[in-house]
Amino acid sequence: MNFTKLSLATIMAMSFTAAAMADVDVQFGGQAVLYYQTLQKDSKDWDFFDKAGSRGNVGLQIRSKADLGNGFSAGVTANVIGTAGLEGNLVNGVMQTASDTNGDLGGYWIPEAYVAKTVGNTTLKIGRQYLNTPFAFSEGWNVFKNSFEAAVLINQDIPDTTAVLAMVNKSNGNGLGATMDTFGAVNPAGGMDNAVYALGLLNKSIPNLNANLWAYNLTSLATAIWAELGYKVDVGVPLTLAAHYANVNPSDDALEDTTMYGVKVGTKVNGFKLSVSYDDVDDGDIPIHNVGTGVKTKLFAQQILNQGAIKKDAKTTQVKVVTPEFYGAKLIAAYAMTDAGDKNPMGANNDLDELDVIVKTKVLGTNILLAYVNQSYDKTEDQDLLRVVARYKF
Amino acid sequence: MVKKVFIGLFLSISLFGVDVVVMPNGKVAIINKDGSWEEVTLAKMGDKTIALRKNGTWVVVDKQIKTIKPKVKNEVVEVEKKQSNSSNSINSPFAKYIIGDWRGDDREYIFDKNGKMVIKKDGEAIKDFYTVVGYDENKHIIRIGIGRRFKMGPFSMGGKILKFRFSNDFKKLYDLSELEENYKEIELIKIK
Numbered sequence: 001m002n003f004t005k006l007s008l009a010t011i012m013a014m015s016f017t018a019a020a021m022a023d024v025d026v027q028f029g030g031q032a033v034l035y036y037q038t039l040q041k042d043s044k045d046w047d048f049f050d051k052a053g054s055r056g057n058v059g060l061q062i063r064s065k066a067d068l069g070n071g072f073s074a075g076v077t078a079n080v081i082g083t084a085g086l087e088g089n090l091v092n093g094v095m096q097t098a099s100d101t102n103g104d105l106g107g108y109w110i111p112e113a114y115v116a117k118t119v120g121n122t123t124l125k126i127g128r129q130y131l132n133t134p135f136a137f138s139e140g141w142n143v144f145k146n147s148f149e150a151a152v153l154i155n156q157d158i159p160d161t162t163a164v165l166a167m168v169n170k171s172n173g174n175g176l177g178a179t180m181d182t183f184g185a186v187n188p189a190g191g192m193d194n195a196v197y198a199l200g201l202l203n204k205s206i207p208n209l210n211a212n213l214w215a216y217n218l219t220s221l222a223t224a225i226w227a228e229l230g231y232k233v234d235v236g237v238p239l240t241l242a243a244h245y246a247n248v249n250p251s252d253d254a255l256e257d258t259t260m261y262g263v264k265v266g267t268k269v270n271g272f273k274l275s276v277s278y279d280d281v282d283d284g285d286i287p288i289h290n291v292g293t294g295v296k297t298k299l300f301a302q303q304i305l306n307q308g309a310i311k312k313d314a315k316t317t318q319v320k321v322v323t324p325e326f327y328g329a330k331l332i333a334a335y336a337m338t339d340a341g342d343k344n345p346m347g348a349n350n351d352l353d354e355l356d357v358i359v360k361t362k363v364l365g366t367n368i369l370l371a372y373v374n375q376s377y378d379k380t381e382d383q384d385l386l387r388v389v390a391r392y393k394f
Numbered sequence: 395m396v397k398k399v400f401i402g403l404f405l406s407i408s409l410f411g412v413d414v415v416v417m418p419n420g421k422v423a424i425i426n427k428d429g430s431w432e433e434v435t436l437a438k439m440g441d442k443t444i445a446l447r448k449n450g451t452w453v454v455v456d457k458q459i460k461t462i463k464p465k466v467k468n469e470v471v472e473v474e475k476k477q478s479n480s481s482n483s484i485n486s487p488f489a490k491y492i493i494g495d496w497r498g499d500d501r502e503y504i505f506d507k508n509g510k511m512v513i514k515k516d517g518e519a520i521k522d523f524y525t526v527v528g529y530d531e532n533k534h535i536i537r538i539g540i541g542r543r544f545k546m547g548p549f550s551m552g553g554k555i556l557k558f559r560f561s562n563d564f565k566k567l568y569d570l571s572e573l574e575e576n577y578k579e580i581e582l583i584k585i586k
Contacts, residue, residue: 025527026551067555116574125574132576154577164577202577232499325517362518 025067030394033059035095035143036086037387048386049090055176056091058084059143063112071118075129079144079180082106096143096174098181109172109181111147121156128183133198134214134226134246134298135291136168136186141304146174146293149183164200171292186291190219196291208232222286224248226298240266240275242300248286258284258312264300271324276317277301283313283343301336304373305385309352313341329361340378351378366392411456414445418461424453489526491560492536495586496567503567503582511540527555534560535570 039046039053046053059082065075081096083106098107114127130138131148138145149170155163170183185194197217204210209231216224228244242264249257259282266275277300281288289297289311296302297311301318310316318336334356342348352375359370373385414434415423423431424445434445436455443455496503502514511524522541527550529536541553557570559579569580 023548023550025555026549027554028551029554123574130575154573162573162577162579200577204581330517 030062034390040384054091055093056086077112160205162202166198168196174293189221193219255285273322287312313343315339332358411454413457496582498582
């Protein structure tokens with residue numbers, strides 16, 4: 001299906017045409033977003049709030065989901081993005097955009113347009129959709145999440161187990177200034193067969209233990225596995241123990257395998273959440289990251305900006321504190337120290353310390369996120385980031 | 395003479411003509427000064443309209459006031475009536491299992507027997523109405539509609555629908571709202 005030529009009205013009408021005879025349940029929702037960030041970087045002579053180092057967007061999302069009866073459901077989401085003229089005065093770029101047809105830094109795209117059918121304990125969902133697997137997932141850090149064109153089968157016939165089988169063809173990527181209405185092959189190396197095939201088994205047979213195993217095949221590129229365990233126990237205070245392991249095996253024999261392992265311990269004391277984690281990614285050729293975007297990772301130590309440093313030839317330790325709500329606001333502080341090897345993407349042996357301080361609150365029904373990030377590199381320049389995101393969900 | 399008395403009486407009564415209210419169901423009533431009302435029957439006397447009381451007396455009608463039928467309110471009432479009588483209502487034996495306080499690691503749902511609920515998630519508590527949209531006793535699945543919903547022909551709209559599955563002993567509730575996107579069920583335990 002060629003989505004680029006469909007008008008918004010046509011797309012929105014699609015989800016309501018299927019089952020005119022049965023009773024149809026329709027849910028609407030969405031969000032309005034204001035996103036602004038500014039960088040301080042000495043080498044570029046950027047101070048906070050200088051137009052040169054700042055980016056911003058305004059966005060509107062309308063989401064609809066319809067239960068069409070007889071086990072059928074459908075969903076359509078439209079994102080509209082623009083700058084509200086911010087580029088004239090406050091910012092020099094955008095966080096996301098859509099195809100620039102009128103010389104404007106904005107447009108719209110359809111991140112979701114799918115039909116699903118449920119029979120017994122099995123659901124088949126086909127079309128444009130959000131995903132959440134360790135190597136292909138929709139990231140929530142930008143104005144709107146990226147999405148994929150995929151067919152996903154979810155089955156719960158095995159007791160206490162959710163089985164997921166996915167064939168993922170395309171993704172619209174993500175990143176600074178990303179053009180979000182362009183969906184490209186997730187695995188271009190695959191040629192005619194450029195899909196990513198994924199099989200996941202998520203089990204909770206043992207009380208308080210979640211065990212997940214994922215296997216991937218990227219034709220002509222690599223195969224990969226991801227295993228994780230999460231265990232909860234009460235030792236006077238609630239304790240969460242987690243561990244994960246991943247291996248990426250390139251199809252090209254000339255390339256090296258990549259192996260990752262990580263552990264995390266978390267607890268909650270007097271409403272404060274505390275955690276310590278460690279991730280070790282060796283110097284294999286393919287990094288541990290989202291194949292749909294090449295940006296974020298599912299590593300425990302993933303913070304606001306450190307993905308480039310932690311995904312390959314890196315050992316990262318993170319300490320994190322989340323406070324309870326005080327006067328309607330919650331504070332998150334995370335500090336990650338990355339010991340970089342000589343094949344690290346941010347530069348050979350270019351160690352990184354990143355401090356994130358985030359405040360989350362709600363004002364007049366709007367979720368507000370204020371974030372300050374300080375990155376201190378061993379061999380390259382430090383930088384600081386301020387980010388403000390306001391989301392009104394309806 | 396008698397005729398003059400009657401005319402005089404009629405004229406004097408006609409000076410004290412009343413307004414009557416015609417109700418949506420067609421019945422007619424006089425509103426008394428003390429706020430009470432009594433049903434009357436309209437009749438024509440010459441070129442005048444009179445209101446016949448049940449005690450046998452009558453008064454001339456000055457004005458007939460038609461009431462406005464509150465359509466929207468009646469339809470909402472009708473939907474609520476339908477719901478309370480249908481097998482999908484909270485009063486059905488299976489649906490009643492949802493009533494209680496269900497708590498998970500990152501969320502809590504509190505359903506009361508009067509159709510009100512509280513959702514606690516991400517540090518905030520949201521109060522709203524809920525209805526039982528449907529359930530499948532064999533699969534132990536129940537669908538809850540949150541917020542104001544309205545019906546237009548075959549379409550029901552508004553609010554949000556959450557899907558849950560009970561454990562076999564009805565002591566646990568699994569939130570299935572993230573199953574299609576995040577492939578997980580969120581376990582909630584009944585604490586009250």
